[in-house]
Amino acid sequence: MQEKFYFELQKVDKKTGxxxxxxxxxxxxxxxxxxxxxxxxxxVKGILPEQLKSVNAQIILSNAYHLYLRxxxxxxxxxxxxxxxMGWDRxxxxxxxxxxxxxxxxxxxxxxxxxxFQSHIDGSKHFFTPEKVMEIENALGADIIMQFxxxxxxxxxxxxxxxxxxxxxxxxxRCARAHTNENQALFPIVQGNFxxxxxxxxxxxxxxxAKYGIGIGGLSVGEPKAKMYEMLEILQPHLPQNIPHYxxxxxxxxxxxxxxxxxIDMFDCVYATRIARNGTALTSSGKVVVRNGQYKNDFSxxxxxxxCICCKNxxxxxxRHLLNTGEILAATLLSIHNIYFLTKLMQDTRKxxxxxxxxxxxxxxxxxxxxxxxxxxxxx
RNA sequence: GGGAAGUUUCCAGAGUGGCCAAAUGGAUCAGACUGUAAAUCUGACGUCUCCGACUUCAGUAGUUCGAAUCUACUACUUCCCA
Numbered sequence: 467m468q469e470k471f472y473f474e475l476q477k478v479d480k481k482t483g484x485x486x487x488x489x490x491x492x493x494x495x496x497x498x499x500x501x502x503x504x505x506x507x508x509x510v511k512g513i514l515p516e517q518l519k520s521v522n523a524q525i526i527l528s529n530a531y532h533l534y535l536r537x538x539x540x541x542x543x544x545x546x547x548x549x550x551x552m553g554w555d556r557x558x559x560x561x562x563x564x565x566x567x568x569x570x571x572x573x574x575x576x577x578x579x580x581x582x583f584q585s586h587i588d589g590s591k592h593f594f595t596p597e598k599v600m601e602i603e604n605a606l607g608a609d610i611i612m613q614f615x616x617x618x619x620x621x622x623x624x625x626x627x628x629x630x631x632x633x634x635x636x637x638x639x640r641c642a643r644a645h646t647n648e649n650q651a652l653f654p655i656v657q658g659n660f661x662x663x664x665x666x667x668x669x670x671x672x673x674x675x676a677k678y679g680i681g682i683g684g685l686s687v688g689e690p691k692a693k694m695y696e697m698l699e700i701l702q703p704h705l706p707q708n709i710p711h712y713x714x715x716x717x718x719x720x721x722x723x724x725x726x727x728x729x730i731d732m733f734d735c736v737y738a739t740r741i742a743r744n745g746t747a748l749t750s751s752g753k754v755v756v757r758n759g760q761y762k763n764d765f766s767x768x769x770x771x772x773x774c775i776c777c778k779n780x781x782x783x784x785x786r787h788l789l790n791t792g793e794i795l796a797a798t799l800l801s802i803h804n805i806y807f808l809t810k811l812m813q814d815t816r817k818x819x820x821x822x823x824x825x826x827x828x829x830x831x832x833x834x835x836x837x838x839x840x841x842x843x844x845x846x
Numbered sequence: 847g848g849g850a851a852g853u854u855u856c857c858a859g860a861g862u863g864g865c866c867a868a869a870u871g872g873a874u875c876a877g878a879c880u881g882u883a884a885a886u887c888u889g890a891c892g893u894c895u896c897c898g899a900c901u902u903c904a905g906u907a908g909u910u911c912g913a914a915u916c917u918a919c920u921a922c923u924u925c926c927c928a
Contacts, residue, residue, distance in 0.1 A: 792885075
């Protein structure tokens with residue numbers, strides 16, 4: 467396994483600690499920092515694997531909870547695993563369902579032993595334990611699998627946050643013990659809500675099992691961005707250099723840069739594809755709500771400087787028309803563009819880090835996009 | 847030529863004396879979206895000096911304390927019979 471999965475750190479930005487590296491997996495290399503598109507139900511909504519490749523997606527995310535419910539992890543295993551099942555031969559990471567414990571909270575009952583789930587599809591009852599989740603993730607066969615964790619809500623009090631983190635720690639130990647598939651790298655997840663002490667405690671425990679990489683969870687759950695950055699800064703000095711650092715569920719272009727500036731190597735987020743389906747595009751000059759009336763007669767591309775299929779071939783007026791008429795193609799084209807935009811951002815970021823000009827690059831980009839950045843950068 | 851029904855705010859369409867600036871769809875306009883229960887959700891949608899005021903429900907004239915709602919006539923639309 468060590469031969470198949472390891473992280474090669476190439477460069478660390480002296481000013482910020484931003485990193486560039488290469489993550490080797492059984493399904494190929496991933497250059498970092500990397501944005502990972504989310505394909506919860508074994509599909510990045512609206513996009514073909516071929517198109518994902520054309521947009522330079524190196525690795526995608528899927529989800530144990532959702533695939534367990536439908537079609538059932540055994541079906542995926544029978545198909546030959548997730549890669550074969552969905553026709554994607556590059557790396558895959560599966561989330562454990564820990565986030566669904568959080569986002570589907572009304573349907574769950576959390577106990578130390580595990581979580582009683584009520585299916586959001588048909589109300590049927592299920593019991594998830596760390597062991598069960600490992601069985602599912604092992605069957606799915608992703609390259610990277612996340613531990614089963616409990617993501618506590620923003621606003622949780624100290625006592626509850628500590629309880630959730632202790633549970634996460636115990637579950638980690640159980641996940642590690644139950645994990646049998648040698649072709650998969652298990653990532654622990656740091657929790658601890660927004661309490662410095664708990665974050666550090668969680669990290670300390672997680673590091674015992676962070677052989678291949680580490681996830682940082684429980685952030686970007688409704689808190690102000692500054693709060694999230696503060697938590698990352700608490701962790702940054704203590705994160706081992708020889709493994710990738712994965713910030714779960716982030717994010718927007720500004721959050722990506724802010725994350726990189728705090729030592730993050732991997733990101734995933736629904737944002738790009740969701741806002742695409744809802745008619746918004748990320749462009750080098752800021753967010754563009756293509757659905758809006760002002761683009762009715764705008765026959766220019768979404769982003770003049772973009773090389774994606776969407777920008778090379780279609781105009782804003784056409785995209786608006788597709789959105790306006792409810793055509794599926796709108797979702798596809800905008801998703802392609804938005805993913806390309808973020809993968810390109812990470813490529814450019816990586817290049818800048820390797821060339822010792824990360825802060826300058828980030829400043830320039832943020833200014834162009836009119837982003838509000840923190841004191842890590844000059845553009846505030 | 848004769849008879850019947852109808853005309854409501856962008857469209858469709860409720861409303862048949864006060865609780866009506868007028869239900870509900872749609873269209874339109876705008877906003878939100880961060881490990882996906884999201885091709886979803888939210889708001890606006892007569893005018894204004896917008897916690898209040900004003901002008902509306904084909905037109906005109908009436909009845910009434912009060913009319914989109916009742917009466918008369920006019921105009922237009924649709925259907926049926928010749």
